[in-house]
Amino acid sequence: MANNYIHAAFAVTITSSEAELIAAAETAIDAIEEDLQGEDRREAYNALGPAFADAFPPISDDPFSGFMPIFPDKDFPCLDATITIDDGQDHTTRVVTFSGDQFGIEQVANLLFACAKSALPIGFEYAYTCDKLRNDEFGGGAVIIKTDGIAYPSTHAIVSNALSAQPHAETARLVLTTRDAEHGLLFWNNEAGFGNFASATLFTEAEAAGFDVPIALDEPEWLACPAGMP
Structure with missing residues (x-):
């Protein structure tokens, strides 16, 4: 038996209001996990403030329905990352650090795409490891977040493309x-x-x-x- 891990650790500097929005997203997850219903659920959503409502407007009767799509599994809304927020170089910025041993690559990327507009384009890397030296259990990749979307280049894709690539017209000698x-x-x-x-x-x-x-x-x-x- 072996254990697999997805490691990542990086920091991004964003505006104070964007950092507050990320903090509100963490609070939203807590509210969702409480399984509040009816008016209590609506009040929990409204308490997150207008910036959260602008970033994640409801798409159904559930006030959190616009927030849930950032998670790969809507039945398990978890960022799978430890988030710390520290003061930036001045009062207008904050430094937000994301880290984890089972890192939520897709949900963190979606969160940054929605909440960290001032920092775009940004990217981060991750490593896929195993506690046993088994074949094909190691790799990694990167996440590239731009204003027009998110890309997920991986080491597996790099290797596969390099092995299957044909000489390109621009590089043929x-x-x-x-x-x-x-x-x-x-x-x-x-x-x-x-x-x-x-x-x-x-x-x-x-x-x-x-x-x-x-x-x-x-x-x-x-x-x-x-x-x-x-």
């Missing part, structure tokens, strides 16, 4: 060649003209398409630079 009766195959250099391969100028496909090919006795041709060559 080409050389311009011509054949000489005495010296054989020659390679173009932007400074010295045709010469040996070691001095050849490398082109991307886009650069090659726009290059003014020089006139030579043998019609110059583009060749792909062999894999592994510098």
Whole structure:
């Protein structure tokens, strides 16, 4: 048996009002867990203030219905993070720290997207670990939060994409060649003209398409630079 963990720890500087909104979100979770009903539930929602209502307006009869979508599991509204709020460099800012060993990646990202507009774009990293050295139990990723949405790049995706990627037109390396009766195959250099391969100028496909090919006795041709060559 093994235990898996998602570790993260980071801090973000936001406005005082945004920090108050994050604190209100924690209070909202406590109210939801109390399972208040009817007017008591409405009063708990109203007590969080107009800023919370603006950020999470109800989408159904339940006053907290606009807040619940930040959680991956609506039946388990928990941030899965320890949050501390400290004074910033001046009275208008606060430094909010998030940390945890079973970190709630998605809900924290959603909370910051909704409550920390002044800090966007922001991002944080996390590590996925195991207390036993078992294959494929280690990894991690990052969360990139911008005004237009949230992205979740992971180390697994990086590895998979790198292994399956085909050479891209912008990174493909080409050389311009011509054949000489005495010296054989020659390679173009932007400074010295045709010469040996070691001095050849490398082109991307886009650069090659726009290059003014020089006139030579043998019609110059583009060749792909062999894999592994510098």
